[in-house]
Every structure is written in structure tokens, then in C-alpha cells.
Amino acid sequence: MKPVIKLADIHKTYQTGEVEVKAVCGVSLEILQGEFVALMGASGSGKSTLMNIIGCLDRPTQGRYLLDDINVSQLSRDELADIRNQKIGFVFQGFNLLSRTSALENVELPMLYTRQHLEGATQRERALKALGIVGLGDRADHKPNQLSGGQQQRVAIARALANQPALLLADEPTGNLDSHTSIEIMGVFQKLNDQGITIVMVTHELDVAQYTKRMIVMRDGKVVGDSPVAKRSNAEKESTRLQEEQKAAQLAH
Amino acid sequence: MRYLAVIKIAFRALRRNKMRTVLTMLGIIIGVGAVIAMVALGRGAKAQVEARIAALGQNVIQIFSGSINRNGVFSGFGGAGTLTVDDALAIQNEVPGVLAVSPEVRNGAQITAGENNWSTQVMGEGVDYLTIRVWDTAEGAMFTEADVRSAAKVCVLGKTTANQLFPDDDPVGKIIRISMRGGSASAPMRVLGVLKPKGANMGGQDQDDTIIVPYTTSMKRFSGAITLRMIQVSAASAEQMVSVQNGIAELLRQRHRIQAGRDDDFIMRNQQEITEAQTATTETMTALLAGVAIISLIVGGIGIMNIMLVSVTERTREIGIRMAVGARGRDILLQFLIEAVTLSSTGGLLGIALGIGGAQAITLIKQWPTTVSTESILIAFIFSAAVGIFFGFYPARKASKLDPIEALRYE
Numbered sequence: 001m002k003p004v005i006k007l008a009d010i011h012k013t014y015q016t017g018e019v020e021v022k023a024v025c026g027v028s029l030e031i032l033q034g035e036f037v038a039l040m041g042a043s044g045s046g047k048s049t050l051m052n053i054i055g056c057l058d059r060p061t062q063g064r065y066l067l068d069d070i071n072v073s074q075l076s077r078d079e080l081a082d083i084r085n086q087k088i089g090f091v092f093q094g095f096n097l098l099s100r101t102s103a104l105e106n107v108e109l110p111m112l113y114t115r116q117h118l119e120g121a122t123q124r125e126r127a128l129k130a131l132g133i134v135g136l137g138d139r140a141d142h143k144p145n146q147l148s149g150g151q152q153q154r155v156a157i158a159r160a161l162a163n164q165p166a167l168l169l170a171d172e173p174t175g176n177l178d179s180h181t182s183i184e185i186m187g188v189f190q191k192l193n194d195q196g197i198t199i200v201m202v203t204h205e206l207d208v209a210q211y212t213k214r215m216i217v218m219r220d221g222k223v224v225g226d227s228p229v230a231k232r233s234n235a236e237k238e239s240t241r242l243q244e245e246q247k248a249a250q251l252a253h
Numbered sequence: 254m255r256y257l258a259v260i261k262i263a264f265r266a267l268r269r270n271k272m273r274t275v276l277t278m279l280g281i282i283i284g285v286g287a288v289i290a291m292v293a294l295g296r297g298a299k300a301q302v303e304a305r306i307a308a309l310g311q312n313v314i315q316i317f318s319g320s321i322n323r324n325g326v327f328s329g330f331g332g333a334g335t336l337t338v339d340d341a342l343a344i345q346n347e348v349p350g351v352l353a354v355s356p357e358v359r360n361g362a363q364i365t366a367g368e369n370n371w372s373t374q375v376m377g378e379g380v381d382y383l384t385i386r387v388w389d390t391a392e393g394a395m396f397t398e399a400d401v402r403s404a405a406k407v408c409v410l411g412k413t414t415a416n417q418l419f420p421d422d423d424p425v426g427k428i429i430r431i432s433m434r435g436g437s438a439s440a441p442m443r444v445l446g447v448l449k450p451k452g453a454n455m456g457g458q459d460q461d462d463t464i465i466v467p468y469t470t471s472m473k474r475f476s477g478a479i480t481l482r483m484i485q486v487s488a489a490s491a492e493q494m495v496s497v498q499n500g501i502a503e504l505l506r507q508r509h510r511i512q513a514g515r516d517d518d519f520i521m522r523n524q525q526e527i528t529e530a531q532t533a534t535t536e537t538m539t540a541l542l543a544g545v546a547i548i549s550l551i552v553g554g555i556g557i558m559n560i561m562l563v564s565v566t567e568r569t570r571e572i573g574i575r576m577a578v579g580a581r582g583r584d585i586l587l588q589f590l591i592e593a594v595t596l597s598s599t600g601g602l603l604g605i606a607l608g609i610g611g612a613q614a615i616t617l618i619k620q621w622p623t624t625v626s627t628e629s630i631l632i633a634f635i636f637s638a639a640v641g642i643f644f645g646f647y648p649a650r651k652a653s654k655l656d657p658i659e660a661l662r663y664e
Contacts, residue, residue: 057577057657078581085579096574096661100269110578112258159578 003066004166004198005031005054010063012049012221023049024060025221031200033166036193038209038229039202041218048171050218051202055088055169056080068166085113089160093172095152097144103155104140107131110162130158134188150181157188161197168192170201174208180242186211187235211235256591259584263592266564267599274596277560280553281600281640282607285633288546289608292629294615295539297622302531308451308460309524310386312352312488314498316344316505318480319518334480335518338468340508341379341484348500350493353381355485356468360476364464366418366429373414375431375464377471378485383448385487393425393446396467404469408442411463412450431464433475440474442466494523547636553600554640561593561648572652573660582653589652593645594638601637605630 012024024046031037041047052058053065056072059080065073068087075083084090089110097106107127111118118126131137134154144152153173160168170189174182190211193199201212209215210233217225267274318335341356358377363370376382380398383389396407408429415424424444432439451460472478488497498521509518565572572585609630612623 052658055577057661078583081576081579081581084577090577092661096570096577098571098574101265109575113575113579113581113584163579 001032001034002069003030004033004035004068005029005200006064006066007054008064008066010050010053010060010065012046012053012058013061022221024053027063027218027221027223029216029223029226031198033198034193034196036189036199036211036213037201038212038215039200039218040204040206040209040215042204045218046221047202047218049221051169051171051200054167054200055090056083081113082115085110085115086163087166089157089163089165089168091153091156091160091168091170091173093175095144095149095156095176097152097155097159099144102141102143103131103136103147103158104128106144106155107159107162109159114163127158127162130161131155133161133192134158148181149177150184153177153181153185154188157185157192161192166198168197168199170199172203173201174203174205180239182208183235183238183242186233187239190235207233259588259591260595262588263595266568266592267596273560277556277596278600278603280556281550281597281637282553282604284546284550284553285601285604285637286607286611287549288543288633288636289605289625289629290611290615290623291542291546292539293608293612293623293625294621295535295542296624296626296629297616298538299532299535300624301622302535303528305452305454306524306528306531308387308454309527310388310485310487312491312494312524313385314486314488314494314501314521314523316484316486316501317482317520317522319516319520335509336481336484337479338472338481340505341481343504343508344484344486344501347504348497350489350497350500352487352489353384354487355379355382355385356481357382357483357485358468358471358476358478359482360471361434362464362475363432363434364414364418364429365432366424366427369418369420371414371417373411373462373464375408375433375466375471375475377468378465379468381487382465382485385485386451388451389449390446391449392423393444396445401467401469404467404473406440406442406470406474407445407466409446409448409465410444411448411465412461413459414462414464415447431466431475494525498523550636550640554597554644557593557596557641558644558648560596561589561645562651564592565589565648565652568652569655569660569663572655573657573663576655576657577661585655586649586653589649590642590645593649594641597641597645598634598638601634604637605633608633 007027007029010024010027011022014021014023027050039047039051049058053060056067060073063073064071067083070083072080072083098109104124104127107130108123111123111126128137128140131140134157136151136154136158139147139151144155147155174185177185186208189199189201203209210229210231212229213232214228215225216223316336338356341354344351345354355378360375361372362375363372380395380401383395390409391412393409395409396405400407408431410418410424418424418429419427424447427444428441429444430439430441448461454460486497486501488494502517502521505519506517511518575585609625612625615621616623
């Protein structure tokens, strides 16, 4: 398997007034195609900064970053925008959908900024397909305020898939969801990963990280742990178990 | 990025906040409406003035006798009494390019016709007077060369005078009596014709309130004057105006024996000079009105800038999302710029409608002439779009320079 992400001695230093803050200091990583990685750590560990660098929203002050064999560490703002458009799909904690805009149009959004022109019909077709993958094919015309939290996050995942990126980058995707819906969303990610999509997920919850295949732990800007997930949870099984528990509870009453 | 999609996004954003959109556009609507209506008003006034000047006649040169200075007391123009009938005849015969000449004398008089009487100006004129003024009779005919030679007791009435003296009858063929003010003579005169109405002149005087008689009749039978008030000359073409004017000046100086280096004892005015003076006034007015209107457009533009800045702040998160999925700074800039231009040009279109309506309302209510020109509509529209670009650029640029990480974190 070829590496999708290759980080070599990445540093990120912020200048806040007189003080220099070293958010990331010397991270080297390799994430291969088809991996499902949880990036973990307490707040202030540098995991968000690292995610911003991986997501091409930010540039490292030092080090080399190869994304899908492209050196993106010193690209310009516009070039980074194009890389985000083509190579990365974002899923955020707060869903970040455009309000008062239908699910379909939200999913079409990345294609609007694609350099090579796409026909309106092609865009629509691809958006509908992406919505179908996350199980929302019948909700294309719904506005975000007509959808539940779990459904909104599914729309966001469909949007991330729209341009068939090399990498899906999720930042606390279950942070705003209840445990039941969280499992549901993790199920979507597991299914996508089974189809070969590389996923990097930032989280601070261990039980969410249990759904991934590999756990990277950060502290004080450095990687302090990197191991495969031993007892991997299966979202489908978890979901069935939860439902049975609920039924049993109802019967007991 | 497809422009159509951006325009669609802009319209949606504007529809989302209808009240705000309308209030923002109001500045532009009023500004453009004012420009259109004011320019229409100015042009209407100009057209009216031009029509009045055209009514003066064709390629007209007016020669007045100069003022006279007796022991330091100046008379007005015409007071010198230096122009004679022979001068007029000489101009007719000797200056090339002269089409027609009419000697003119004027006197106030009381007119009686049966039981009606009226006070008006009696103009003593030559046969060609109506040709020079591009005027014609509505009924009857003008007096002839023979009438002038014999100082016949005949006259032609202006429309107003005819209406006053003969409210019910046809005046042609009737007899009226004219008594000159200050003179004892009173004579019966036969009405040969009635002139077509010509309306007010540039001074606002009713040109139809008049009686025209042969100048010989006026001079010999009533006033006893031997000099003329003025000589009206019409040049054969507009191009010949200058040469005719020079020819007249040379001829008159020679006839009046004015030595080189001394001032003329006559004054010449031509139609172009009168036209220029009058149109300059209306042009100043138009410029003034347009200036006020443009200031209101700029104020409208500042309103747009204000709202766009608020909009950029409000939609920081949206900008962040768009950037995260791959929008370049330029895409964001274009989106907000198009939004501003949509705002201002929609306002411009509504303003044009308002301006046309306003101009028509002014004509209807105040009876003032207005002319809405395609040119002013086009300029107003382009200007309003330009206001959108100019005042929308700063907010749009601000939006395009946002940091995607900061923008995504914005609450």
C-alpha cells in the first residue's frame, strides 16, 4: 500500500505577542491508503494544529508533508485551496452545513469550486450518489433545519465524498451527537473505510477511537503513542446490542 | 467557478434578508430615480428654450441703433436713432448673402373695434418680416409691397389681439381704429389677416399680443418718426451668418461715416449668441441637478458598503466552509462583489422606473416639459453598477482575505 500522508519532522510555531508557542514539534508519520486512524490527545496536545496541517488549512513552519505524493508544505493559499478541493473531504464537529440550503446543494458545494468545469447534471448526479452512500438519497431536498443531528452529519460526510478525495478528515465528528447517533455515524465511517477510503479522525473519546484501526496519541506537540486498535468495536453489532438492551428494558417494565 | 452559480448564490443571499436588501437598495433607487428625473427636467427645459429660439426665425441678425451719451447721460440701445430706412435698403441691396430685411418701428397704441378696445404694441414692419420670423397667417394674408410703398392703412393681427377685439367675429376685412400713445392721430385700418399663434418668447412675453402694420404707415401716419428701432435681417444660411454680419458692420460704418478706431453707433445680435446664452443657463441647471443626484448615489453606495461589511461578518462561518471545501480567495471576492453589484444594479433598474415615473408625474402635475433620454438611462444604470463594484470591493476583499481556520471557528 502506498502512503497517502507522509509527514517528516513537522514543526508548527505560533507567535503570540512576545511568546513563542510550539504547537507541533517534530512529528513524523506515515498513513497508508485504506487506513482508519484516530488522532487522540488532550486539548493543547497539538492534535488540532496537526489536523489543520494535514487538512491543508495551515502550513507547517518546518518539515515536509507529502499528500498523495504531492509536496504541499510550501504551497500558496490558492494552491492549498485546490488541494483541499481535490484531495481532502472535511467532516466537522458542528456539521458546518450552509443553512437554508438543501442537502443536495450542500453536497454540490465542493464541485462548485472544482477547476475543471462540471456540467450541472453531472454535479447533481454525483451529489445524489454521495447522498445515497450515506443513506440519505430520499432527503436530498431537505434543508439542514429539517434534518436530525445524525442526518446533518451524514450530509456533511456526503459533501466530503463529493469530489472523491484521497483522504477523509473528520474533526470530532461525534462531538455534538448522542451515543446512539454516534455509533450510527461511526458505522458510516466503518463502511466507507471497508470500501477502501482512508480516514483520519481527531477525537478525545477513547470509545469512539475504538471503532478505528489505528490510534495515534499526542502530547505536548509530539506523538507519544502509535498502535493498532486491539479490541476493535463494530458499529453494526454495537447498534444491534443497544437495540436489544432497549427492548429488554421495555419488557422488564 | 461558474458565474451563473455565483449569481444564483448572490440572489439567494439577498432574498434571505428582504427587508435589509430593500432598505439598502433604497439609497440607489432614490439616487438613480433623482438622476433620471432631474436630467429629464433639465432636458425638457432645454428643449423648450431651443424651440423658443427657433421661433425667433431663421438665421436672424438683429441690428439696434446704439446708445447715445448726452452730457454723461446714456440712453438705452436704440436711443441714438442712427438707423434709417435707407440703411435697411442698403443692407438689402449691397450685402451679399442677405435673404430678407425688415425695418422695424414699435409703438404702444390703443385699438378700438366696435365696442371692444385693447392696448398693445403696434409693430411697423417690412413685407419680409414674416419670412424672417418663419411665421405665417392663419386667415387672410400679409400686406404687400404696394401697401408699404403707399403707406396703406392696413394691418395684420396677432392671435391674442384678434381674440380680444373680435371675440365672436372673423376679423378679416373688418375696420379697426388705432390711436398711438402720445400722438393725436387716430386712423381707421383694415384687417388683412390674422397670424398663427406663436406663444411666449424667451422673456415670457406673449408674441401674439401684437398688430403688424407697414413700417411706412406707422412712421408717416402715426408717430412721425424718421429713424428705426431696429433692422431685422435674415442670412441665406447659417454658414453665411458671420460674413453677412461683417458686411453689415462695414456698410453701416461707411454709411454713418464712422472713422477707424471709433466705436460703432449700432449693436448687432445674432441668434447663435442668444441661443448660447440661453442654453448655457439651462445646462448649468442640468449640471447642478445631476450633481445633487450623483451625491445621493454616492451616499447610496456607502449604504451598500456598510451592509456588505455587516454581511461579511455575519457570514464568516459560511466563508470558512466555502474555503475549506476548496474556494479560492478570488471565488469569495467574486461572490461578494457580484452580490454588491446585484444589489446596486437591481436598485438602479428600480430607480430608472422611479425616475421615468417621476418625470411623467412632474409633467402631469406641474405641466413642466420633461424628456427622458435613453442616454441618461444607460449612464444611470452603468453608474449604479459601478457604485456596486466600487463600494462592494472593500468588503469583498476583506472576505477573501479571511483565514479559513479562524473563519470556521467563528461563532
